[in-house]
Amino acid sequence: MQVVYHDVIIVGAGLAGLRAAVELSGKHDVAVLSKLHPLRSHSGAAQGGISAALGNAEKDSSEWHAYDTIKGSDYLADQYAVEVMCNDAPRAIIELEHLGVPFSRFEDGHIAQRPFGGHTKNFGEAPVRRTCYAADRTGHVCLHTLYEQAVKDKVFFYDEYQVLDLCMADGAVNGVVAIELKTGRFLLFHARAVMFATGGYGKAWKTTSNAFANTGDGLGIVLNNGIPLQDMEFVQFHPTGLYPLGILITEAARGEGGVLRNADGERFMERYAPTIKDLAPRDIVSRSIYDELKEGRGAGPMKDHVLLDLTALSREAIAEKLPEIESFSRIYLGIDPSVTPIPVSPTCHYAMGGIPTDVNGRVLIDAQGKELPGFWAAGEVACVSVHGANRLGSNSLLDLIVFGRRAGKDINRFLDRVLLKPRPLDTGALEKVSRKIEGLLGRKEGETVAAVRTDLQKVMMDKVSVFRNEHGLAAAVEELAVLQGRAAGIRVKDQSKVFNTEILEALELQHMVNYSKAVALCALKRQESRGAHSRDDYPLRDDENHLKHSLFFLKENGEAVYEQKPVDLSLASTRPEFVPKERKY
Ligand SMILES: Cc1cc2nc3c(=O)[nH]c(=O)nc-3n(C[C@H](O)[C@H](O)[C@H](O)COP(=O)(O)OP(=O)(O)OC[C@H]3O[C@@H](n4cnc5c(N)ncnc54)[C@H](O)[C@@H]3O)c2cc1C
Numbered sequence: 001m002q003v004v005y006h007d008v009i010i011v012g013a014g015l016a017g018l019r020a021a022v023e024l025s026g027k028h029d030v031a032v033l034s035k036l037h038p039l040r041s042h043s044g045a046a047q048g049g050i051s052a053a054l055g056n057a058e059k060d061s062s063e064w065h066a067y068d069t070i071k072g073s074d075y076l077a078d079q080y081a082v083e084v085m086c087n088d089a090p091r092a093i094i095e096l097e098h099l100g101v102p103f104s105r106f107e108d109g110h111i112a113q114r115p116f117g118g119h120t121k122n123f124g125e126a127p128v129r130r131t132c133y134a135a136d137r138t139g140h141v142c143l144h145t146l147y148e149q150a151v152k153d154k155v156f157f158y159d160e161y162q163v164l165d166l167c168m169a170d171g172a173v174n175g176v177v178a179i180e181l182k183t184g185r186f187l188l189f190h191a192r193a194v195m196f197a198t199g200g201y202g203k204a205w206k207t208t209s210n211a212f213a214n215t216g217d218g219l220g221i222v223l224n225n226g227i228p229l230q231d232m233e234f235v236q237f238h239p240t241g242l243y244p245l246g247i248l249i250t251e252a253a254r255g256e257g258g259v260l261r262n263a264d265g266e267r268f269m270e271r272y273a274p275t276i277k278d279l280a281p282r283d284i285v286s287r288s289i290y291d292e293l294k295e296g297r298g299a300g301p302m303k304d305h306v307l308l309d310l311t312a313l314s315r316e317a318i319a320e321k322l323p324e325i326e327s328f329s330r331i332y333l334g335i336d337p338s339v340t341p342i343p344v345s346p347t348c349h350y351a352m353g354g355i356p357t358d359v360n361g362r363v364l365i366d367a368q369g370k371e372l373p374g375f376w377a378a379g380e381v382a383c384v385s386v387h388g389a390n391r392l393g394s395n396s397l398l399d400l401i402v403f404g405r406r407a408g409k410d411i412n413r414f415l416d417r418v419l420l421k422p423r424p425l426d427t428g429a430l431e432k433v434s435r436k437i438e439g440l441l442g443r444k445e446g447e448t449v450a451a452v453r454t455d456l457q458k459v460m461m462d463k464v465s466v467f468r469n470e471h472g473l474a475a476a477v478e479e480l481a482v483l484q485g486r487a488a489g490i491r492v493k494d495q496s497k498v499f500n501t502e503i504l505e506a507l508e509l510q511h512m513v514n515y516s517k518a519v520a521l522c523a524l525k526r527q528e529s530r531g532a533h534s535r536d537d538y539p540l541r542d543d544e545n546h547l548k549h550s551l552f553f554l555k556e557n558g559e560a561v562y563e564q565k566p567v568d569l570s571l572a573s574t575r576p577e578f579v580p581k582e583r584k585y
Pocket residue numbers: 011012013014015016017033034035036037038041042043044045046047048049050138139161162163164197198199200209210211213217218248250349350378379380381393394395396397398400
């Protein structure tokens with residue numbers, strides 16, 4: 001077993017991890033570990049854009065951006081964190097431009113901007129063009145640019161190293177256990193600072209826009225180490241997944257003029273959100289689609305989807321602004337979206353919850369905000385919380401860039417200030433991981449990963465998706481307890497050491513079941529409807545009892561603990577616009 005030392009270990013090479021690495025490079029010895037080649041991280045799949053009140057298309061302000069983000073979050077976002085993000089957004093975009101991101105541009109040379117769901121002018125008056133983009137490949141170009149910068153700045157990369165656990169000593173994080181995929185050997189990474197940027201967890205649902213690797217490993221690992229997860233019940237379904245596959249059709253398609261229609265050809269969003277129509281936030285559009293299906297107005301022989309109509313856009317406009325959407329429609333369904341509307345239905349897309357952090361990425365381990373020394377998190381795995389109960393489109397890429405950088409800066413400050421040597425490594429985590437893997441390899445009988453994963457995805461899709469109720473959620477909690485036992489008893493057939501993806505998938509499945517328990521239990525406890533969490537049996541928002549964050553802990557004996565934590569309403573104390581009120585669009 002080999003021990004490797006770096007001052008900082010960043011787990012995850014998506015935009016959050018890379019942005020932090022670029023901030024640290026040249027100042028400290030920083031290494032990025034990723035189970036995928038960095039350029040295969042899910043950030044590269046982001047299509048529609050990144051928000052910032054640059055005002056290149058029309059008058060805009062960071063205050064309006066903050067208002068939209070807080071209203072979009074159904075008032076669960078922490079208001080100071082939102083203010084930090086929205087105020088920093090214009091600077092962050094110009095910085096990306098200077099690093100080399102090839103943004104699309106207006107005729108006059110300024111960075112182009114387009115409308116996105118829930119982004120408005122003058123506190124909700126009408127849609128505003130706030131989202132910067134590079135056609136519909138925004139994540140791809142940002143990821144390539146930041147990776148180039150990180151390589152230029154001599155960041156160490158450990159590609160295809162999967163992190164399996166955290167190392168802790170004296171109540172602080174000081175390393176990780178990882179396996180090298182190519183050889184199957186374990187390595188202990190020793191560090192003074194560890195940051196998780198391991199991304200989202202949509203793979204626990206049957207229909208999802210997420211990549212195969214989005215199995216929420218970071219969340220599973222922290223739960224096993226007694227660290228809580230926050231607001232896990234809030235899982236966003238994007239309204240326009242390509243039917244029936246769930247592949248994402250970006251909201252930019254509606255930003256550029258596409259409209260949703262039911263089987264009667266009616267533009268139904270006019271009824272649900274009269275002011276901003278198809279550009280309402282995603283939770284509202286997804287629910288409206290399901291309401292249309294319930295009323296029998298779905299399209300196709302099964303009446304189980306709706307249509308995204310881009311036929312008002314010219315073929316040239318689609319080719320210039322939405323080339324990926326054109327190609328997905330052609331390749332997967334054989335249709336030309338400038339002629340034929342695209343069949344769509346909601347698809348599991350984004351995790352609002354995650355590892356609780358402050359605005360500098362420091363991980364917080366209780367409701368009072370106690371820090372866990374040596375540990376940071378940023379990106380989709382973290383919950384700052386700027387998205388509350390529902391994220392606005394194009395605010396995630398912004399979150400990654402702003403809070404990835406802030407975590408990097410905070411780690412720099414920490415390393416400059418604390419000159420201590422890292423705490424000695426405890427090899428307990430490595431022993432735990434080896435025992436688990438030996439158990440998997442030694443078992444002569446047991447189910448396959450695929451069998452258990454399929455059942456998990458079905459439970460989450462049927463009982464813990466857009467509409468929820470007590471009966472379904474309570475059943476899901478019970479079924480997840482059974483699935484946990486089944487996931488622990490998996491049999492792995494592949495006994496080799498080289499690229500043994502079967503073992504890794506078995507471990508990923510255990511993480512998936514763990515965080516799914518957090519999602520289902522927090523959803524059961526939240527007896528109200530807020531943002532993406534919609535309860536048939538509690539259809540109203542209940543600020544009196546539930547204007548609070550949820551915290552979920554897993555004790556060593558497997559017992560789940562649920563707590564609540566206050567929401568920061570600091571802007572509301574001075575400005576009436578930010579006081580929680582009914583969300584109307
Ligand atoms: C199809 C799609 C389109 C989207 N479009 C937009 C958009 O237009 N605008 C927007 O704002 N948001 C968009 N989003 C959301 C946004 O892209 C994601 O929230 C964001 O990219 C997450 O970035 P991240 O850096 O947190 O993690 P990711 O980019 O997901 O990267 C995770 C990293 O962690 C590594 N990792 C994970 N587990 C381990 C482990 N155990 N060991 C080692 N490494 C590990 C992976 O290898 C990877 O490098 C979109 C999401 C999807 C799925």
